[in-house]
Amino acid sequence: SSVLAVRRLGEAYLRxxxxxxxxxxxxxxxxxxxxxxDAILGLASAFSGLQHYCEALDLMRKALASQTDPARVASLxxxxxxxxxxCETIKASPPPRLGPKR
Numbered sequence: 001s002s003v004l005a006v007r008r009l010g011e012a013y014l015r016x017x018x019x020x021x022x023x024x025x026x027x028x029x030x031x032x033x034x035x036x037x038d039a040i041l042g043l044a045s046a047f048s049g050l051q052h053y054c055e056a057l058d059l060m061r062k063a064l065a066s067q068t069d070p071a072r073v074a075s076l077x078x079x080x081x082x083x084x085x086x087c088e089t090i091k092a093s094p095p096p097r098l099g100p101k102r
Contacts, residue, residue, distance in 0.1 A: 003032060010042045019049030037063040041076075044083075053086040 010025030023046045029039035044059035060080045067073045 003029065007038070007042075010039070010046075014042065014045050014049070017049065019046050022046035022049070035066065037066045048083060048086075051086075051090075053083050053090055057083045057087050 006025050006028050010022050010029065013019070013022035013025060023043055026039045026043035026046060029036055030043070033039070040059050040063040044056040044063065047053070047056035047059065057080065060076060060083060064073065064076050064080065067076060
């Protein structure tokens with residue numbers, strides 16, 4: 001099915017480190033099924049790879065709500081903790097501003 005093809009494409013992008021291309025594949029999956037937790041987690045992985053940890057964190061928390069497998073819940077909670085720390089670190093030290101120096 002096209003869903004499977006798009007999922008494999010997203011997974012391939014992540015595996016190859018093409019974090020800039022992966023979000024489109026996962027957003028396409030989510031446009032077909034907004035509750036697809038694997039697609040939500042794939043999108044979160046892509047955002048983490050792009051160092052957009054705060055956006056990834058929101059997605060991980062959304063995916064956690066639909067998990068029933070205790071092992072996946074535990075794994076996701078651990079990833080949420082780690083990503084939360086990265087998000088807080090970025091908030092505490094914003095990137096240098098671009099533009100003319102004063």
